[in-house]
Amino acid sequence: MNYLMQSAVCLLEQAAERFKNKIVFEDKDGAISFEDLRTKSRIVGSELLEKVETGRKCPVIVYLPKSINSIISFMGSLYSASPYVPIDYAIPMARMEKTVENLRPTAIITDSEGKEKLAPLNLDTTILIFDELVNGQLNDEAVDMALDSVCDLDPAYIMYTSGSTGVPKGVTISNRAVLDYIEWIVETFPIDGNSVIGMQSAFHFDNSVFDMYTAFYTGAKTMIIPEILFMYPEKLMDYMAESRISVIFWVPTVMISVANGGVLEKPLPDLKLILFAGEVMPNTQLNIWRKYLPDCMYVNMYGPTEATDIATYYVVDREYENHETLPIGKVCANMRALILNDEDKQCKVGEQGELCISGTGIALGYWNAPEITAKAFVQNPLNTKYHDRIYRTGDLVYENEEGNIIFIGRKDSQIKLRGNRIELGDLESAAAAIENVDSACALFDADKQEIVLFIETAAEIVARKFKMELKKYVPAYMVPARIVTMEKFPHTPSGKIDRVGLRKEYIVK
Amino acid sequence: MEEIKDTLRAFIQEKFEIDDDPDFTDDVHLFNEGFVDSFGAVEIIHFIEQTYNIEITQKDITLYPMNTIEEIAEVVENKLS
Numbered sequence: 001m002n003y004l005m006q007s008a009v010c011l012l013e014q015a016a017e018r019f020k021n022k023i024v025f026e027d028k029d030g031a032i033s034f035e036d037l038r039t040k041s042r043i044v045g046s047e048l049l050e051k052v053e054t055g056r057k058c059p060v061i062v063y064l065p066k067s068i069n070s071i072i073s074f075m076g077s078l079y080s081a082s083p084y085v086p087i088d089y090a091i092p093m094a095r096m097e098k099t100v101e102n103l104r105p106t107a108i109i110t111d112s113e114g115k116e117k118l119a120p121l122n123l124d125t126t127i128l129i130f131d132e133l134v135n136g137q138l139n140d141e142a143v144d145m146a147l148d149s150v151c152d153l154d155p156a157y158i159m160y161t162s163g164s165t166g167v168p169k170g171v172t173i174s175n176r177a178v179l180d181y182i183e184w185i186v187e188t189f190p191i192d193g194n195s196v197i198g199m200q201s202a203f204h205f206d207n208s209v210f211d212m213y214t215a216f217y218t219g220a221k222t223m224i225i226p227e228i229l230f231m232y233p234e235k236l237m238d239y240m241a242e243s244r245i246s247v248i249f250w251v252p253t254v255m256i257s258v259a260n261g262g263v264l265e266k267p268l269p270d271l272k273l274i275l276f277a278g279e280v281m282p283n284t285q286l287n288i289w290r291k292y293l294p295d296c297m298y299v300n301m302y303g304p305t306e307a308t309d310i311a312t313y314y315v316v317d318r319e320y321e322n323h324e325t326l327p328i329g330k331v332c333a334n335m336r337a338l339i340l341n342d343e344d345k346q347c348k349v350g351e352q353g354e355l356c357i358s359g360t361g362i363a364l365g366y367w368n369a370p371e372i373t374a375k376a377f378v379q380n381p382l383n384t385k386y387h388d389r390i391y392r393t394g395d396l397v398y399e400n401e402e403g404n405i406i407f408i409g410r411k412d413s414q415i416k417l418r419g420n421r422i423e424l425g426d427l428e429s430a431a432a433a434i435e436n437v438d439s440a441c442a443l444f445d446a447d448k449q450e451i452v453l454f455i456e457t458a459a460e461i462v463a464r465k466f467k468m469e470l471k472k473y474v475p476a477y478m479v480p481a482r483i484v485t486m487e488k489f490p491h492t493p494s495g496k497i498d499r500v501g502l503r504k505e506y507i508v509k
Numbered sequence: 510m511e512e513i514k515d516t517l518r519a520f521i522q523e524k525f526e527i528d529d530d531p532d533f534t535d536d537v538h539l540f541n542e543g544f545v546d547s548f549g550a551v552e553i554i555h556f557i558e559q560t561y562n563i564e565i566t567q568k569d570i571t572l573y574p575m576n577t578i579e580e581i582a583e584v585v586e587n588k589l590s
Contacts, residue, residue, distance in 0.1 A: 028571050226571040231550040235567035242567070261551070464543045476541075 007147055008156040008178040009078035011216035012038055019193070019219040026243075027067050027224040034219075037072065039138070044076025044130075046139035048107065049146055052126050054080040056154040058106035059367075061085045061125075062203070063096075063114045066227060069130050070203050071212060073109045074157070076133070081146040082106060083155035083172070086203040089114070094473045097121050099160055099168050102368050109133065152176035158367050159206055159305055162422050162478070164413070166429035170367030173206075177308040177361045182213040184333045188313075189273055189299070191247055193219030196270070198245035200225055200254055205419070206309040207277060210249050220247070230254055233261035237268065244270040251278035251419030252285075259285035264292040277301035277310060278419035280407065284322040302328035302407060305421070306376065306391050308361040311335055312405055327404035328397070335359035337405065338390060339397055344381040347398065354411060355397045356380075356390040363391065415444045417451065420477040424451070427480070430473040431455065434466070439489060441497050442480065445507050450481035454502055456489045513561075513582040520556055521578070525549055535578040553581065563588040 005011075015024070016038035024034045032040075048054055060077040062084055064070045070086065077084035085103060087096065100108075100123050107126040110118065115127055156175040160168040185191070191214060199222050201207035215222045223243050229236040236258065240248075248271070255276055258264065274289065274296050281300055290298065303310040314329025331337040338356040339347040347353035358380065365373035380388040396408040413424040424442040431440035436459035443452050455461060463483045470479050484506055490498040514535055525545050527533055532542065539545040545553070554565050554575075563585065575581045 228570055229567060231547050232554060232567075232570055233551070235554075235565070235570050238567040239571075257548075467543050 005179055006152045006175060007078055007081075007150040007154075008175045008213065009041070009075050009147070011179070011182065011213055012041065012075055015216040015219065022193070022219060023221050024215050025068050025071060025222050025224060028226045029067065032068050032072075034216075037068075037075065040072045040134050041075035042079050042140065042143050043136055043138045044072055044109075044133045045079025045143045045146065047128075047133045047136040048076060048080035048082065049139070049142045050137070051128065052107045054082045054106060054146065056081065056083065056150070059083045059085050059103055059155070059158055061087055061100070061103070061105045061108040063087045063089065063091075063108055063110040063118075064130060065089045065111075066202060066224060068224070069111075069134075072134060073130060074203075074212075076109075078156065079143045079146065081150050081154070083157050085158045085160070085170070086208070087160070088202065088204045088475065090476065092472050092474060093117065093121060095168065095475070097123075098166075099170075100125065102167065103158065103170060104368070150175065152179065153364070155364060157209075159204060161305055162414075162426045163372070164423040164425035166426050169369060169372060171305045172364040172367045173305075173308050174360070174364055177363070178209060178213060180334050180360050181209065181308045181310065181332075182217050185210060185214055186217050187333065189247075189275070190297070191218050191220055191273065195220035195247050195273075196243060196245050197222040197247045197249070198225055198240060198243065199223060200230065200248065200250040202227075205251075205278070206305050207249055207251070209309050210275075230257075233258045234263045234266075237263045237266050240268055240271065241266065246270045247273045247275075249275040249277070252276050252281040253279065253418040255281065255289065256285045259288040264288060268293060271296055273297050273299075275299045275301055277303060279416040281326055282322075283320040283324055283326060286316070286326070287320070287322060290316075300326045300328060302405075304391075304393050304395070306363040306393070307335070307357050308363070311357045311361065312337060314404060325406055327400065327402075328407050329404050331357075331359075332361070335361050338380065338382070339399060339405075340381065340392075346382060349399050349401060352396055352398045352408060355393045355395045355405065357393060358388065358390040362389065415451075417444075417449065418477060420475075422451075422478050427451065427453065427470075427474060427478050430470060430478075433473070434469055436461070439497070441489065441499060441502065443499060443503055443507060445482075448481070451478070452482045452484060452507060453480035454489065454506075455483060455485045456487070457485055458487055461485050510582055510586050513585050514578055516560065517553075517557070517578050517582055517585075521545065521553065524552060524556075535582075537578075538576045539578070540576060557581065557585050561585055561589060 016034045019034040021033045023031045060082045062073040074084040152175045155172045156178050158170045158172050163169040199211035211222050298316040301310045301313045312328045314327045336358045339353040341347050341353040380390045394411045397405050427442045428440045439456040441454040467479050490501045492498045
């Protein structure tokens with residue numbers, strides 16, 4: 001096996017040789033070593049090569065509970081030269097159907113419970129049971145041949161995010177992007193073979209790319225924290241202490257709930273490095289962390305899924321007042337940031353504009369969606385010399401005097417809620433499809449951090465029941481906190497729903 | 510067991526302002542069905558720890574599901590016996 005790093009799974013190949021029997025992952029059911037992970041993943045890869053069509057255009061959906069088995073399936077897909085697609089085990093079936101329709105996967109790896117849930121959809125794709133795959137036949141020769149066929153610009157994974165018209169978008173990320181990202185991580189932060197990473201992210205969020213591949217690169221151990229513990233901050237802290245976790249990369253929502261829960265008084269002597277990304281981290285809660293854990297390194301990171309998790313970062317290097325804004329900092333190695341104003345000219349220091357990103361870390365595009373890809377991934381308007389692709393994030397920012405980027409907000413109606421990226425239009429189209437709903441309008445209450453859904457209906461609607469109905473179509477995190485019904489929406493003179501008026505009357509007091 | 514369930518039901522009904530609702534049974538998933546929000550989970554654990562003078566550890570939470578009145582009561586009863 002040569003070590004041309006053309007596939008993200010080469011990191012596991014290397015790790016298995018370097019770290020052998022050392023434990024790489026632990027979940028609530030057990031632990032696995034680097035070597036065993038490699039062998040089991042190669043078996044899954046062999047089975048895929050044997051049973052289905054594989055390759056860069058043949059993605060494999062992994063539909064399993066958050067566990068070591070998911071990781072074996074991801075790596076197995078890569079060993080068969082196919083990209084993997086992590087899907088939330090709690091996904092509503094209507095959304096699964098739309099995802100499969102867009103993706104056209106070569107296979108779905110799941111368990112018997114997942115298979116049962118999928119049965120009514122009558123999907124035109126092969127469904128494979130994980131337990132059967134992992135107990136299959138190892139064919140190293142076939143796997144090595146498949147690996148040799150991979151180029152680093154082939155897709156490694158596809159992650160689905162909310163799309164404004166109700167169709168999820170499949171962000172397609174190359175092997176090279178993953179390799180560059182992880183190389184930057186290990187060059188920049190103190191993580192080594194003694195580190196213990198406490199994984200919070202779900203696999204269908206790209207923060208999980210960090211938790212998995214950093215372990216391969218450094219020999220660190222990643223503890224897959226049982227999801228249920230995030231509902232109980234105090235117990236979560238007990239788990240952290242008992243597991244001797246030294247590195248975390250969490251969404252601010254979780255850090256906020258720990259800070260507000262008043263549970264940081266219990267000592268966490270092993271914790272050294274605290275990374276966060278996915279939404280704005282308020283200094284009020286960060287300062288609570290810093291008070292109890294003053295010697296930790298804190299890093300505010302920023303990045304859309306389209307930029308392989310992280311594009312910019314800021315190591316917190318001074319005190320911040322509660323009301324101040326934490327910068328999102330400077331770009332990562334091998335990436336470039338560009339702030340463009342409304343006329344597509346480069347913004348001056350202090351001038352507000354749209355953040356655009358280029359480099360090998362940006363996505364190949366949205367899977368099987370050339371039109372929306374062409375809108376978001378465009379030629380750099382400042383470069384006429386050669387093909388220079390940039391990703392327009394839709395995020396409004398400015399650069400301060402120190403050269404740090406400050407995040408302001410969104411250009412469109414996309415929001416971030418508890419780390420989840422939500423297109424309000426996505427929720428509106430789901431709500432409008434429910435019986436008796438004439439029209440729906442979703443607004444975000446930024447102060448309360450909740451979605452308010454307005455429904456135009458002549459019928460009597462029970463909020464709890466309506467929310468349950470919505471959950472059949474959208475993920476639980478998109479379900480609005482408040483529902484307001486009315487017989488007729490107010491309209492602007494041009495005939496559109498008067499969103500400003502609704503906001504004034506029902507949200508701003 | 511019945512007594513624990515009664516105590517739990519009364520606490521949850523009052524705390525989370527649940528009217529007499531035929532869907533609110535001992536085996537309904539409190540969180541998925543929207544009767545209790547995720548923040549309420551901590552309050553329920555706190556309540557049973559105080560009321561029965563027991564400690565629910567991180568391992569209990571990881572290993573035993575506590576999503577219904579039935580399931581929570583079972584954990585409490587095992588702790589008490």
